[in-house]
Amino acid sequence: MLFGIHWDTSSNAAFAASILPILLRGLLVTIEASIVGFAIALALGLALAALKSSRLRVVSWPARVLAEFIRDTPLLVQLFFLYYVLPDYGLVLPAFLTGALALGVQYSAYTAEVYRAGLESVLRGQIEAARALDLSPMRIFCVIVLPQAVPRIIPALGNYLVSIMKDVPVLSVVSVLEVLNVAKIIGDRTFNYLIPLSMVGGLYLVLTILASAGVRYLDTRLPKRGLPLR
Numbered sequence: 001m002l003f004g005i006h007w008d009t010s011s012n013a014a015f016a017a018s019i020l021p022i023l024l025r026g027l028l029v030t031i032e033a034s035i036v037g038f039a040i041a042l043a044l045g046l047a048l049a050a051l052k053s054s055r056l057r058v059v060s061w062p063a064r065v066l067a068e069f070i071r072d073t074p075l076l077v078q079l080f081f082l083y084y085v086l087p088d089y090g091l092v093l094p095a096f097l098t099g100a101l102a103l104g105v106q107y108s109a110y111t112a113e114v115y116r117a118g119l120e121s122v123l124r125g126q127i128e129a130a131r132a133l134d135l136s137p138m139r140i141f142c143v144i145v146l147p148q149a150v151p152r153i154i155p156a157l158g159n160y161l162v163s164i165m166k167d168v169p170v171l172s173v174v175s176v177l178e179v180l181n182v183a184k185i186i187g188d189r190t191f192n193y194l195i196p197l198s199m200v201g202g203l204y205l206v207l208t209i210l211a212s213a214g215v216r217y218l219d220t221r222l223p224k225r226g227l228p229l230r
Helices: 012-052 057-072 075-089 095-120 124-132 137-174 179-190 194-221
Strands: none
Touching: 012 057, 012 095, 012 137, 012 179, 012 194, 057 095, 075 095, 075 137, 095 137, 124 137, 137 179, 137 194, 179 194
16 A cells, blocks of 8 residues: 555455555655756756856866766765755755755756866857847857857757766656656555566656657757857
């Protein structure tokens, strides 16, 4: 019995049908964690990329060191640090938010490199022309550089979205009831691991296919050409 549900394992079809609703609830948690983690990774990654691209070494070098440190330390270590160490300093976060934050921080180091490649792909002539028009650096970045850079890096960012989805099961170590953790609990209670784990594999396959299709659709809809100055 789990979440008030009784299962009859004598029939595989009936057993699969009985656990599907609770697996879908776990899948919803997986999707939510992926979206929140990816949003954090996009925001932090853009900030890191902007800092690493600064002409001031006092700004760029600390950002490079931080990104390298994040990229070279395991996600599990970062997750344990956020969940077990921060409370000692008075910062207590819910397990779900802690897990999503750990995912976002880990992947921000990777998205920062993707952003950097996109930013460097923008023609320098356009930036110089914007400076000649006396546009502020912030306006040049937000209006000219970023709108041209982002469409070119959509596929790479989409790959990291899929990777985040597949890393969400790591959050089970801090008691987040994502879909794989739910399947493991079902297996522990019923001594039948084959069906719930197989169903989780199928759900992940559908989820990643849909995410990849959405990224491809977005990639085809966004223009890749340089935007004219106005």
